[in-house]
Amino acid sequence: MTEKLLNFRAEGPASAPPLLLGPSLGTSYALWDEVAPELSITHRVIRWDLPGHGGSAPELIGPGATVGDLADLVLALADSLGIGQFACAGVSLGGAVGLHLAVEHPERVSSLAVICSSAHFNGAKPWEERAARVRSEGLGWLAENADSRWFTPGFTVPELVADQRAADPAAYAACCDALAAYDLRERLAGIGARTLAIAGREDPATPPAHLREIADAVPGAALVEIPGASHLAPAQCPEAVLTALRAHLDGGARRGMAVRREVLGDEHVDRAQARQTPFTARYQDFISRYAWGEIWTDTTLSRRERSMVTLTALIAHGHYDELAMHVRAARRNGLTAEEIGAVLLQSAVYCGVPAANSAFAVAQRVLEEDGD
Known part of the structure; x- marks a missing residue:
């Protein structure tokens, strides 16, 4: 019963x-x-x-x-x-x-x-x-x-x-x-x-x-x-x-800040925090709570998978400054240089060859700087 x-x-x-x-x-x-x-x-x-x-x-x-x-x-x-x-x-x-x-x-x-x-x-x-x-x-x-x-x-x-x-x-x-x-x-x-x-x-x-x-x-x-x-x-x-x-x-902003540091690295986050002003403070809080405290902490996708999605989206929209940051994040999240290259190659098919040309240049520079 x-x-x-x-x-x-x-x-x-x-x-x-x-x-x-x-x-x-x-x-x-x-x-x-x-x-x-x-x-x-x-x-x-x-x-x-x-x-x-x-x-x-x-x-x-x-x-x-x-x-x-x-x-x-x-x-x-x-x-x-x-x-x-x-x-x-x-x-x-x-x-x-x-x-x-x-x-x-x-x-x-x-x-x-x-x-x-x-x-x-x-x-x-x-x-x-x-x-x-x-x-x-x-x-x-x-x-x-x-x-x-x-x-x-x-x-x-x-x-x-x-x-x-x-x-x-x-x-x-x-x-x-x-x-x-x-x-x-x-x-x-x-x-x-x-x-x-x-x-x-x-x-x-x-x-x-x-x-x-x-x-x-x-x-x-x-x-x-x-x-x-x-x-x-x-x-x-x-x-x-x-x-x-x-x-x-759940202390969304605190939890988000912890994940943000894990993915992007302390050096990047410290620079962002140092540049924070009263004008940008609410935006930084929004990013920590929403992007990092809610989306990146959702366990439906692994961090590896999220990195692949993020790289593709940044290439599609031509956000190459952000792309450099997320190539480093992808390495922290466990992607190899070969896997990052495969994501960029996939993007060439669906986002266009010119976008992939720029993306490969950015990724190669970042990987060389980091000894990859």
């Missing part, structure tokens, strides 16, 4: 670094609609639904559940998708699941973003009372005041309020049980994953002090406060959340 798994939506290249996104109690993965598509440009994004929410089966959770039970469901989903280590980000209960994973399964969590969440949710009593009322009355009364709990006055996302209304009451109450029993304050100092805490300054449920408590306790953690955001910041202030997550998740 096939094990039931959390409902999920996958976006982005299968070869990209995996990123798991968790929702808040009462919502579905639609909470991430304004953020996930952008994150999927650089990551394999997996958005999951809580039991009894969205498309997840309510029977995945029962009375007396814990955040650890929810974390186990997330790990089972990751395992089913062949995902070992992953970055994770979560809102409220989804953030609590991320914290639990970072504490109990540190080998699985490469980085963590905790959004409008906490290491505790103000004690057991409020959640026990909410669970009891939901079990007896259903979720209609919560849907009626969802906007005031989730957003600042005048803002709403009807789809998320509909998610609250459509959630399974028993599963929702079991999630309340999990929040009632949850308190990780004494274990935050043991988290080793690179951690970002994001607070909504107008959040009444998990105010900035809760996120500051996490940032102060987790070694090296950073804190971002978003003005004008209440409890569901990814829905209300998606651009601000996206900016914070992009800067945190």
Whole structure:
């Protein structure tokens, strides 16, 4: 019999670094609609639904559940998708699941973003009372005041309020049980994953002090406060959340700079950095993040293959100054002088003999200078 798994939506290249996104109690993965598509440009994004929410089966959770039970469901989903280590980000209960994973399964969590969440949710009593009322009355009364709990006055996302209304009451109450029993304050100092805490300054449920408590306790953690955001910041202030997550998740510019140095060599990169001015700084950052931090790090093609594609493109467009640089890069990426010659010969057929004449002259000069 096939094990039931959390409902999920996958976006982005299968070869990209995996990123798991968790929702808040009462919502579905639609909470991430304004953020996930952008994150999927650089990551394999997996958005999951809580039991009894969205498309997840309510029977995945029962009375007396814990955040650890929810974390186990997330790990089972990751395992089913062949995902070992992953970055994770979560809102409220989804953030609590991320914290639990970072504490109990540190080998699985490469980085963590905790959004409008906490290491505790103000004690057991409020959640026990909410669970009891939901079990007896259903979720209609919560849907009626969802906007005031989730957003600042005048803002709403009807789809998320509909998610609250459509959630399974028993599963929702079991999630309340999990929040009632949850308190990780004494274990935050043991988290080793690179951690970002994001607070909504107008959040009444998990105010900035809760996120500051996490940032102060987790070694090296950073804190971002978003003005004008209440409890569901990814829905209300998606651009601000996206900016914070992009800067945190994989350090694209830092990773890109490392790859840039590996391919082009320290001497070239140092010269480029020395020539950088305030006018060109954003462009240099763009190159490091996009060309080197996203394209050259994609494992779909090897660096050897990327060098061959790059040489051909530079010849086709007559960019011979860049060609010299990338002939050296091709050697670093493992191409022999004979293989570079074969690429140039292929280019003669499809880019033209005059272009190949210039390319051979450039390549021969570079290879002779480098002793090839």
